[in-house]
Amino acid sequence: MRGIVFIAGLGLIGGSLAKTIKKAHPQAEVIGYDIRADEVGLAEALNVIDRKAESFQEGAEQADLIILAAPVLQTEAMIKRLAGFELKKEVIITDTGSTKKRIMDCAAILESRQAAFIGGHPMAGSHKSGVAAAKELLFENAFYLLTPGEHANEKQVAILKKWLQGTKAKIIELSADDHDHLTGVVSHFPHVIAASLVHQARRHNHSNSLISRLAAGGFRDVTRIASSNPEMWKDISLHNREMLLALLSEWKVEMERVIDILKEGSAPLLFDYFNEAKRFRDELPVKAMGAIPSFYDLYVDVPDYPGVISEVTAYLAEERISITNIRIMETREDVYGVLVISFQNEKDRMRAQKCIEKHTNYDLFLA
Incomplete structure (x- = not known):
């Protein structure tokens, strides 16, 4: 044109x-x-x-x-x-x-x-x-x-x-209304919840500094979006305030439901609660891009010896595979892998997986 x-x-x-x-x-x-x-x-x-x-x-x-x-x-x-x-x-x-x-x-x-x-x-x-x-x-x-x-x-x-x-x-x-409803549910609201989880951990960290160390694993990944630009999210939240208020009211009802289940001590209800969430989450598209930018992480279960990280990154460098971030996870409960390597896109992550599998026998997992 x-x-x-x-x-x-x-x-x-x-x-x-x-x-x-x-x-x-x-x-x-x-x-x-x-x-x-x-x-x-x-x-x-x-x-x-x-x-x-x-x-x-x-x-x-x-x-x-x-x-x-x-x-x-x-x-x-x-x-x-x-x-x-x-x-x-x-x-x-x-x-x-x-x-x-x-x-x-x-x-x-x-x-x-x-x-x-x-x-x-x-x-x-x-x-x-x-x-x-x-x-x-x-x-x-x-x-x-x-x-x-x-x-x-x-x-x-x-x-x-x-x-x-x-x-x-x-x-x-x-429509604009539908847009703000949909993005409110799957983007704006999760940012508020992620920030609130971090605030709760921060408060408990005052009395026990071990909290911040233990949060280095799965908790850090769950709350990753809380690291987004606070100025931008302040404006977005004010712009979509009415929708966020409605969603947060629903969230309060949902949390009251969890409180009631725990007070009752009902194992079947707790199982159903977690199982229904797992089933819906597992059915979500894996490769499709959604409202929140995807994170292309590769978890590598590496042995603990000097130089192992530089060894893995050298393999990736040989095949000219760019990485955006790399970190070591100290806490691994319910999370696979100790070395987490982040990539810009799914293509680079898959290339990296094949590269590491070719050179090592380490266990690899996708988030």
């Missing part, structure tokens, strides 16, 4: 979208803007964008497609500014925010400008941030949710989908 694509926000998401659009539509021009001058300069140096916009207004007024790739509160502010610009008549505007109802309500001010606003949420991420971490395959096989506004017609939605075809994502259309 031809045209000018303006991306406001050159972090991981904005940068990755720029790369996918440039590759899929080489005849288009991708211009970028960010309040962080160093990120803009890096985006130019890495050829993530074709050129920078001198200002948010200049970039927006030239564009055929505007992508607001910023945190949700900043996105609202950008939408309000767009309402005062001289935008192209056929311009399509989208965002990448994790909540949609408030964004769509805010975008109603663009209706008088006859600009088509189509809410967007690419459900992909990484342990890294910034434009330097941008990659073309970030969205591959991930869900990309679209929430078209009332004034966005089928043709405009089809045009946006064509612009996004290079993401190789699974694009789904739904």
Whole structure:
């Protein structure tokens, strides 16, 4: 496709979208803007964008497609500014925010400008941030949710989908309300629960510092998402506050149910409680990408002798398999493996598994 694509926000998401659009539509021009001058300069140096916009207004007024790739509160502010610009008549505007109802309500001010606003949420991420971490395959096989506004017609939605075809994502259309409900259940709510579990462990750690050592294993993995950007999650939680309040009320009822079962001391009820949870969890898709970014960990049961870790990583280096993290687990109750190696994607993890199996007889397990 031809045209000018303006991306406001050159972090991981904005940068990755720029790369996918440039590759899929080489005849288009991708211009970028960010309040962080160093990120803009890096985006130019890495050829993530074709050129920078001198200002948010200049970039927006030239564009055929505007992508607001910023945190949700900043996105609202950008939408309000767009309402005062001289935008192209056929311009399509989208965002990448994790909540949609408030964004769509805010975008109603663009209706008088006859600009088509189509809410967007690419459900992909990484342990890294910034434009330097941008990659073309970030969205591959991930869900990309679209929430078209009332004034966005089928043709405009089809045009946006064509612009996004290079993401190789699974694009789904739904209402803003449905979006916030679904992501609330499987993403926003779990982040709150993970943070609350960490807070509880922190409180108990004051009286017994052994807690933090024992939490180095399975507990750390269960609460991994609590390490996400607190500024971003503050904004998301406020944006989806009503849904979170409803879900937390349900959670209180659920915990009261567990309390009652424990007070009763009923072994059959406890078994059913854990068994039903296990059955549903085991039926969840293993390889599909969901609302929370997947972690591609490989657990390696290595013997305890000097140099064993460098030996394993050397095998991976020989086959040029990149790792993103490596750690030793001290507590192993109910968790297999003492050496945990993290990878960027499933392909790298499977290559690593075959590599280690080829060179050793260690037991390997996937999370």
